[in-house]
Amino acid sequence: MKGWYLEKGPESDVVISSRIRLARNFKDVPFPFKMKREDGKKILMGAKKAILKEGKENSDFEFIDLQQLNPIKKQILVEKHLISPNLAESQFESGLIVSSDEKVSVMINEEDHLRIQCIFPGMQLNSALEICSNIDGVFEESIDFAFDENYGYLTCCPTNIGTGMRASAMLHLPALTMTGYIKNILEACGKLGITVRGLYGENTEALGNMFQISNQVTLGQTEEEILTNINNIAKQVIDQERILRNELHKQNPFRFEDRIYRSLGLLSNSRIMSSEESFRLLSDVRLGVDMGIISNIDIKNLNEILISIQPASLQETFGRPLEPDERDIKRAELIRNRLTGSNS
């Protein structure tokens, strides 16, 4: 396997990953939902040519024609957050440019012509922006983007206009969720132009206590101002989460550790494991690792499990299509193996 989750980043006891996404459109070509097939081809060609220059440092990138890719492979890309569910379902000319370490990717003909994104482990929005800006610069050498002096980069949805930048951090917030304080955080963030949503669930119901915080505003502020704002808010959320974790542990260490070890016991021994249950139990184990209660499991290992227990990745690992019931059995098997360290 390869990807951001194989490394450990800053603040990794709370922050799982950081992602920057830039929306860009070619000048003089209608946005994807309004363009003709020839236009779609033109965008694909232009994007490919711009990045995959022969003999350049960028030869580190690979182009994937999504129309030629089978549905499971596409779904794996979704599960790794390399493409959106929308792009996976697209019947249109669509593609993906991805770096060999899978940290940098460019979706072609999603809602906008280009969606440049970079994912890093832990809290690293600034470095992720730097990488995205570099890629943006490489595209700019051969492509004229739709840009307006007053509105900035023009996008298909007015919510992205301006910088075209969405900065998001995925946070693991079990203590804030257990104590119910997460509601206050959600409210406060809304007032500060920051969106918080559960990662896999709808609204505030977050699977595995994972939340994604991201900027709402893309126009009027500079990229740096947006990042400063979101970094500051994330820092406060991280601090609160850490304080509460320690508080909960102090209040009743036996109950706290019992919960963590029970979850680890279930994950290490179960024969059937639904994805919902595994996300819930993995959250407890992660908390145990983050707080030094469990010492023989690595956080990178947990990140990898999070990705590989999803339906398409499971089927890829076991090399064949799996019915939902069978998936739960294989998921339990995979988690057992990864946690106890025995083979793949």
Next chain:
Amino acid sequence: MLCQKCHKRVANIQFTQVINNNKIVIYLCDQCAKDEGKFSIGSPLSINDFFSGIMGVPYMASVHQQSDLVCNTCNTSYEEFKKTGKIGCADCYKVYGEKLLPLLKRLHGNVQYNGKIPEKIYSQVKVSREISKLKEQLELCIKNEQYEKAATIRDQIKNMEIKKHD
């Protein structure tokens, strides 16, 4: 929303005023807007404002007439955009023009771009940004009756506009 002047009729006209870099938006009803009779100082003049200014007709009348704007490049109408929330192409932004401002303001608060500029047009955009800053200073000078200073700034603007079109 009610008219902010008479507080009786429904407001359907939005005045935007730029003072010291702050955008102030005032909502008025048709009647009060006509009575007010002048544009806000400093707001960029739209085509409608410009024509009505010359012709002396109440300028908002022209806005009411164009009920559905259609973009020639991609054929997306403003009505369609209102339904889908999706803009069809870059030109749509020009075609819908000021109609988008209330939405953008609601989404982003500030509607003046401040972010990254593409390398190729960097110097050109930089000059435009400087010109608009100078224009704000100019208005301030006129307001404070500092006419000598205003004249200097006006010359500066002229020079920069020549530079921009080089």
